[in-house]
Amino acid sequence: MAILIDENTKVLIQGITGSFGARHTKLSMEYGTNIVAGVTPSKGGQKFENKVPIFDTVSEAVKETGATASAIFVPPAFAADAILEAADAGIELIVCITEGIPVMDMMRVKAILAEQDVPMNRSRLVGPNCPGIVTPGTGEKSHGGCRIGIAPGYIHKRGNVGVVSRSGTLTYEAVWQLTQLGYGQSTCVGIGGDPINGTTHKDVLEMFNDDPETEAIIMIGEIGGNAEVEAARWAKEHCKKPICGFIAGATAPPGRRMGHAGAIVGGAEDTAQAKKKVLAECGIAVAETPSVMAQTLLDHWGK
């Protein structure tokens, strides 16, 4: 089962011919991802790696290939347009990898996506500024799964832990720890480090809660905003599965942006300490350090 994507998901890449997009498209194909199309305006008709057809527009690509998910690798100045183009073409899952999109652009994108008339038809946006999504496969080094984005595939293992995070490298840490301890992942979702993003921690927890394959969850957050708190409060009431939480940035000075555009302490409530307190109050096992995320989950899970 897993969530959002599996090995059958038909994936389209926006910005497939840029160096970053091309490199990761190749890695995804090697991993086993079903990449059906690429889009680069004015390069329609060409083929990527002699295999994947390239189109000028997303709507044409969708019509010709039936793609339902898109990964966006276009530069920041054009990324908002790319998200809206994907939504207009009826893409169900839009994963925006691009880092550095102006906040005003994302504000408008989010407002427009929210106005799509029928909620059922709404595109789901994951990111921006995120490592993407991986549903590991059952082959060697988890090959045969679906990888959308830039996460290293080989660190994964197919299994029953769901991972959701605002940070790329911390996701890899958690995944690697789990894999080393012999526990695989159902799906790993990077929701991104920007102040305005699409899918939230809470959205992903809801999906993991409904997914029969997911038995336990690691939720990784950081300073700034209240998304982790919102998710924890929801989980307290509704989530039936054990959760381990980690919040980065306990030592971050207030008012400074710590690398991620969204990682900034604005008040007393969005510090790491305040968030950890709420998580613990909501029954989430809080990992004291980033090196014990998997172990903390296993202890809490009774493994």
Place this chain on the structure above:
Amino acid sequence: MNIHEYQAIELFNRFGVPCPKGKVASSPREAYEAAKWLSVGKFVVKAQIHAGGRGKGTFKSGFQGGVKLVSSPEAAREVAEKMLGETLVTKQTGEAGRVVRKVLVGESVDVRREIYLAVLMDRETSHPIIIASTEGGMDIEEVAERSPEKILREPVNPLAGLQAYQVRKICHELGLKTTARQFGRLLHSLYRLFIECDCSMVELNPVVVTFSDHVFALDAKFNFDDNALYRHPDIQAMRDKAEEDPREVAASEHDLNYIGLDGNIACLVNGAGLAMATMDIIKHHGGDPANFLDVGGGASKEQVAAAFRIILGDPNVKGIFINIFGGIMDCNVVAEGVVAAAKETGLSLPLVVRLEGNNVEAGRETLAESGLDITTADSMDGGAKMIVSAVN
């Protein structure tokens, strides 16, 4: 990015936000001329630094106050002389203080009442939000804590923009009557400025109403979205590198994310989340991080070497912890960068390296064969403990 008050006035003038007339001066003579040009009875001379609390600040020379009221061009010149080139210490600058390179000479206005007004991007709703309060001129966080009912919050639909009824509502709740139209115009202009300049926050504390019923923005704090600066070369030109930590300026020239802190263990990490978590784990084991440093997901050998030089440029640093999870990034590239930089700088401090991920064996080999005194850690936790005990 932040800007100076005199630069804020430029933006206000461009967008029609009323503010008292003023002119910037870099010498006492210019201050004298600015005051003459203003030709009013009273002037205010304000030290231009990127920090608040100027009025109550003290110069290292002993001169009191970075904001002074004077009543003649000669007095403006005298005050400017005492401020320019001197170091002003306020509660926001830290002990080091900031050197004042420019002063603003402005019209002094009488004040009947003070209002707090800000526009900022609200993360929870992803909408711009207007925040207003009758308690202008005060620390707004204190007001929010003491009497939250005195803080008005009006979210704006980003697709529709600020509506006239919202402005009327805010004026009504602030109790503005005769000056409502003027305040409304100010708010509309301010909102337009916020959107068009890609601000993440504009705070006017205070907006003042004078006895002659004029409305002025008296002090402004701007925050711009760094990701959007590429489309505002005029605002980018307002950047004052002298106000920034020189280490941070050097890092930004190499596309590195660096933030200086007060501790003595330098960190070099890939990824913002892991970089924060690395600082946390150092603290957890009793150490004190000297910096946040994210070399990014695709750092080159040159960038790693540059990062190394920057952290070694901090005299407080007594040890270095390199923590890399090379998902896609090649661990050997990092190792080669570290070795090159360590050889170049003649490394004499304890260095602990934790490498994990892609091509990690080659990376560890490069470190081992370098002949340098490098401790290799096989976990983040172990590495953090090692560097803390090496430094303490």
